[in-house]
Amino acid sequence: MTTPRPAYDIDAWRRRIPLLASCIPMNNCSQAPQTDVTRAAAERYLDSWNRSGMDWDAWMAEVALAKDAFAKLIGAATSDIAVFGSVSAAASAVASALDLESERRRIVVSGMEFPGVAHVWLAQGRHGAHVCQIPVRDDVIEPNDYDSLIDERTALVSACHGWYVNGFVQDVGRIAARARAAGALSFVDAYQTLGAVPVNVRDLGVDFLATGTLKFLMGVSGIAFLYVRPEIVESLHPTATGWFGRVDPFAFDARTLDWSPNASRFDAGTPPVVNAYIARAGMEIIDDVSPASLRAWHEVLARRLIDGGRARGLVLHGTDDVSHKTATTAFVVPDSHGIEAAMRARGVLPSARGQVIRLAPHFYTTLDDVDCALDTLADVVRAR
Numbered sequence: 572m573t574t575p576r577p578a579y580d581i582d583a584w585r586r587r588i589p590l591l592a593s594c595i596p597m598n599n600c601s602q603a604p605q606t607d608v609t610r611a612a613a614e615r616y617l618d619s620w621n622r623s624g625m626d627w628d629a630w631m632a633e634v635a636l637a638k639d640a641f642a643k644l645i646g647a648a649t650s651d652i653a654v655f656g657s658v659s660a661a662a663s664a665v666a667s668a669l670d671l672e673s674e675r676r677r678i679v680v681s682g683m684e685f686p687g688v689a690h691v692w693l694a695q696g697r698h699g700a701h702v703c704q705i706p707v708r709d710d711v712i713e714p715n716d717y718d719s720l721i722d723e724r725t726a727l728v729s730a731c732h733g734w735y736v737n738g739f740v741q742d743v744g745r746i747a748a749r750a751r752a753a754g755a756l757s758f759v760d761a762y763q764t765l766g767a768v769p770v771n772v773r774d775l776g777v778d779f780l781a782t783g784t785l786k787f788l789m790g791v792s793g794i795a796f797l798y799v800r801p802e803i804v805e806s807l808h809p810t811a812t813g814w815f816g817r818v819d820p821f822a823f824d825a826r827t828l829d830w831s832p833n834a835s836r837f838d839a840g841t842p843p844v845v846n847a848y849i850a851r852a853g854m855e856i857i858d859d860v861s862p863a864s865l866r867a868w869h870e871v872l873a874r875r876l877i878d879g880g881r882a883r884g885l886v887l888h889g890t891d892d893v894s895h896k897t898a899t900t901a902f903v904v905p906d907s908h909g910i911e912a913a914m915r916a917r918g919v920l921p922s923a924r925g926q927v928i929r930l931a932p933h934f935y936t937t938l939d940d941v942d943c944a945l946d947t948l949a950d951v952v953r954a955r
């Protein structure tokens with residue numbers, strides 16, 4: 572049997588990631604490694620700052636290019652995108668645009684939200700929201716469990732695309748359609764899927780989709796993007812706002828609260844310029860590799876992790892159906908943080924969360940890397 576290989580030149584990509592010379596990064600669900608192009612992008616900003624003192628026109632153009640790159644990845648237009656410092660801030664801006672004094676006060680929240688996003692919805696209780704959570708059972712959510720809670724009293728449904736704990740992928744297209752049919756809005760946090768799973772917001776039919784860039788998008792912290800469906804944008808007035816949300820921010824008019832006609836009405840203060848340089852470079856890597864090709868390789872890696880983990884006596888957390896998960900694979904372990912530290916000392920970077928250790932490969936990961944990471948994990952668990 573021939574050894575599977577990705578459709579792209581994996582060796583060429585590996586040469587662009589200096590960290591691979593010293594360790595095996597399996598922590599892409601937390602922070603992807605630096606590449607030559609993301610480093611060069613950061614240096615381009617530093618050079619521009621040093622050379623010109625300030626160059627707001629070029630810096631704002633760079634933020635627009637980052638929005639562009641994000642829009643391209645998700646099948647949207649640049650005008651559908653707003654920029655934030657974090658996904659939590661994006662969710663807060665969305666929450667601030669909801670009218671929770673109407674009959675529609677319910678916010679339906681999947682039990683798979685990242686805590687920071689769930690906290691934003693819970694905080695809306697102070698504005699009259701009734702927050703209902705869809706339970707996680709046996710490490711998955713049954714799609715039908717949403718149905719009874721989505722009705723004419725529902726303002727918004729928040730469904731995380733990929734679960735940060737074990738990579739389980741929810742059918743957010745189905746959930747968004749159910750929400751739309753009931754007149755409710757849908758919000759999707761795609762932080763654990765973008766860069767790992769092809770996403771097209773128009774096909775999914777979601778109203779909002781947010782992500783940061785430091786995981787599978789190969790970027791950094793301190794920048795996040797929000798897609799807002801253009802058909803609804805003009806009906807929304809986020810009260811978490813700022814001067815970049817105006818029709819013309821550079822009018823410097825403190826007396827008039829007008830609203831940009833597109834998603835930039837969700838922009839607030841001065842955008843994260845240096846992060847935008849790096850974020851664009853990271854997203855362009857994903858676009859160059861191609862989301863479809865890397866998803867195909869991720870499925871191979873996920874299969875190897877699941878089967879190889881079982882063969883080594885490790886206890887899988889969540890589904891073994893690779894079509895319903897990302898490549899992030901979690902194993903239940905005692906003292907996950909102690910195990911993470913022991914693995915790091917042996918040159919493998921995993922990511923601990925609660926009772927699990929997560930192994931999250933990416934497009935540059937080889938099958939040998941996976942085997943070595945599993946051997947290291949099994950050894951470290953056995954030694955406890």
Ligand SMILES: Cc1ncc(COP(=O)(O)O)c(C=O)c1O
Pocket residue numbers: 656657658659660684685687688731733734735760761762763783795
């Ligand atoms: C699914 C998901 N959403 C959100 C976050 C965090 O978002 P932020 O810190 O940008 O608010 C994470 C991880 O850090 C995550 O895995």
